[in-house]
Amino acid sequence: MYxxxxxxxxxxxxxxxxxxxxxxxxxxxxxxxxxSFRIHNVHRIQRSAVTDYIIRKSTSCNRVKGES
Structure with missing residues (x-):
């Protein structure tokens, strides 16, 4: 957990x-x-959110390339 x-x-x-x-x-x-979330007006991001973003972007780029 920690x-x-x-x-x-x-x-x-x-x-x-x-x-x-x-x-x-x-x-x-x-x-x-x-x-992200904020703690005392400072943004914090879970590394898994970054991984999710990269996967979404990779998938959308591959989909566009495959459609050409």
Whole structure:
């Protein structure tokens, strides 16, 4: 149960993980594309939400390529 706490990342870590800028990272979480929660006005993201986002994007890219 407590091992899951290591799976919570910051917006900065999200940006680093996806190799994107901070503005793009905030756009992804503010739009709901990547689920997050707030603690004292600071966003926190479960690593599994990032994995889900990557899988969704990978699937949609593969689907579009297959339709060409």
């Amino acid at each position: 091992d899951d706490y290591n799976e919570i990342i910051t917006v900065g870590q999200l940006a680093e993980l996806l190799q994107i800028g901070m503005n793009t990272a905030y756009k992804l979480i503010n739009s709901g594309e990547i689920e």
